[in-house]
Every structure is written in C-alpha cells, then in structure tokens.
Amino acid sequence: MAEKRDYYEVLGVDRKAGQDDIKRAYRKLAKESHPDLHPNDKTAEARFKEINEAHEVLSDPQKRATYDQYGMDGPPMGGFGGGFEAGGFGGFESIFDQLFGGAARGGQRRNAPMRGHDILFNMRVEFEEAVFGASKAFDFMRAEKCEVCGGTGAKEGTQPVTCATCKGTGQVRSGSGFMVTVRTCTTCGGTGQTIKDPCTGCSGSGRVRRKRTANFTLPPGADDGQVFVMGGKGDAGQNGGPPGDLQIAITVKPHALFKREGTTLYLEMPISITQAALGATVDIPTLKGKVSQKIPEGTQDGALLRIKGEGVQQLHGSSRGDLVVRVRVEIPKKLSEKQKELLRAFDAETTGKQYESRKGFLDKVKELFSA
Numbered sequence: 001m002a003e004k005r006d007y008y009e010v011l012g013v014d015r016k017a018g019q020d021d022i023k024r025a026y027r028k029l030a031k032e033s034h035p036d037l038h039p040n041d042k043t044a045e046a047r048f049k050e051i052n053e054a055h056e057v058l059s060d061p062q063k064r065a066t067y068d069q070y071g072m073d074g075p076p077m078g079g080f081g082g083g084f085e086a087g088g089f090g091g092f093e094s095i096f097d098q099l100f101g102g103a104a105r106g107g108q109r110r111n112a113p114m115r116g117h118d119i120l121f122n123m124r125v126e127f128e129e130a131v132f133g134a135s136k137a138f139d140f141m142r143a144e145k146c147e148v149c150g151g152t153g154a155k156e157g158t159q160p161v162t163c164a165t166c167k168g169t170g171q172v173r174s175g176s177g178f179m180v181t182v183r184t185c186t187t188c189g190g191t192g193q194t195i196k197d198p199c200t201g202c203s204g205s206g207r208v209r210r211k212r213t214a215n216f217t218l219p220p221g222a223d224d225g226q227v228f229v230m231g232g233k234g235d236a237g238q239n240g241g242p243p244g245d246l247q248i249a250i251t252v253k254p255h256a257l258f259k260r261e262g263t264t265l266y267l268e269m270p271i272s273i274t275q276a277a278l279g280a281t282v283d284i285p286t287l288k289g290k291v292s293q294k295i296p297e298g299t300q301d302g303a304l305l306r307i308k309g310e311g312v313q314q315l316h317g318s319s320r321g322d323l324v325v326r327v328r329v330e331i332p333k334k335l336s337e338k339q340k341e342l343l344r345a346f347d348a349e350t351t352g353k354q355y356e357s358r359k360g361f362l363d364k365v366k367e368l369f370s371a
Contacts, residue, residue: 125253127255137213163194264322266323
C-alpha cells in the first residue's frame, strides 16, 4: 500500500494557509482530476480521492489541529476518542490494525459501508444572478448502483464469494512473532470477496455512471468562490454506505460597470469639470435602474458618494449594502479659443488678478460648458 502524502503537500499549500487558500487549492485540483474528465483513469481517480481526503481534514479546524499536532499517526491511545478515519486517525482501532492487520476482526473494516464521493460542479453565473438570485438547472455525471446486479458486481443469479487468498479479511500477513508484515490482498483488492461471473451491466464494479439533471436555487447575495452543497446528490456509496454530496462552486462573471466587495457595490462615475465646479444633479446607474444624485459644488476628482441600500442583499439575510460612487472629473482634451480665453480668465481670478466680477465670470463658464 502506497504511503500517504502530507495533506498540505497534496493540496500544494503552506502549513499556515488560511481556509480561503485551502478552498481555492481544493477547487482547482479537484476540477483537474475529476473522474468525469478522466474516464477509466485509475490514477486520476486515486488522485481525486487523495485530494478530497486532504480537503476533508484541512477544512475542518478540529481535524486540522489534530493532524498538525500528531501527523498521519494520529493521537496516542485515549487521546481524542478515535479522531477521524480519512486522515488515518483511528485511535485504538488504528493501532490495533497496525499490530494485527485487522485480521482478528474478520476484515469487518474492509467491508464496512463507505460513503460515496462528493461531486464538484463549477457553475458560472451572471453578476445580476449572484446579486438577486436565480433558478439554475444543469447536467452532471455521477456513479449510481447498478440496477442489473443491485450493486454486487456479480452476474444476475450469482453472488460474490469469499476470497480464497485472504479468507475474506482483505489482507495477507507474512512473518511471525512481532515481525509481521501486512499488505492488501492483491486477489480481491482488499474487499475480501471475488466475483467469478461479473455483471454485464457494470463489468463487475457494481456501479455505473449516469447523467442526471439538478435543479438548484442560487440564493440572493451569493458571491464568487462560494460553495453550496446539495446533500446526498453525489456518487452512490459502497457496501450500503450513504451517497456523497453535490458541491456547487460559484464563479461570478465580472460586470461592465460595478465592482463588488461583500455587500457593497462600487461604481466610477464620470462628470464634467463644470458639474464638479458648479454642482449638478445627475442620474446614477444602479443594478435596479437609475437614481438621481446631487453633486455638491466644488466636488473633487476621486470624491466618494454613498447611496444607501443600492448594494447587495446579505446572503441568507434581509439587510442590503450600499452603492459607493467614486467621482471622476473629466478634463477636456481639446478646447476652442473661446474656452481657452475663459480658462485663462479663471486662472487670473484664482490668482488674485481681477478679470471681471466673479458672478459674471461664473455665468460665462456655465454658459460655455453647457453649450
């Protein structure tokens, strides 16, 4: 049996990595090695299982803390009440297996019910769908129990038989005394059973892959990178074990105007130099339509205006964020001679050189830039 790799190495993350880093690494690797993309590839299947195992441990703070402290061997007897199975933390049973190979229990753990694999589906949604919610339907592939053999893998009318090599334990022992080597039985692959006449429907695997359609309701306020779980919609379990889950990872397409941070939306709004200097009322685009907003006289480039309640609804909540507008004052690139004259007069006014009355000057500026 191949030696397990360090879980941090499996996901390619640092031991100090945060949960967001672990989640991103898991999503990327699981997508690359997913069985749907590599049909009949045992190496990819094993890799996918290894990635899921590492994620199961490192995404759980308690399991991760135990793993960081004791590594693959797990805590000593009496430490953490058995720990968790995926990372090799079996408490007393793990130590018992190491000493006696599990043979004393008749291979029960080898044939115990096994939960099915989780399925990761990457869903790309529009910006507005993430903000307001949407009903989505999509197709995916999953492993299901073969209806021909009922999941036994044996031809109809027959049953799997106890492996003659390991006598049903799933393991083969060699040596004597305390120098005992235990390895997985190569005849049955560790299941403790062999099939003489394989099922024609599943070729002896007991499971077949089928296309299914899932109907998923994306809740309002969903954000890029979030994962939603549809329980029991994953691959079928083995030996009577429960099915896995269907995990839906959300990727939100960028918007042409808005950027999002949590429940806050950000927008850059261009205004003219006249509107900035003299003030104005302008129409601000929102995801629901346009709203009127007053631009104060003397507004500077880069100024922020906050519009309450025009942001994103809180996920699974009722409160709504704000729309923050960053003002961008546009400077004309080409000026007529008359415009240049007025700007020179404005410069003279601001430097203390009297050109004419301020009211008359501002009236001319307003007339010029509104023309």
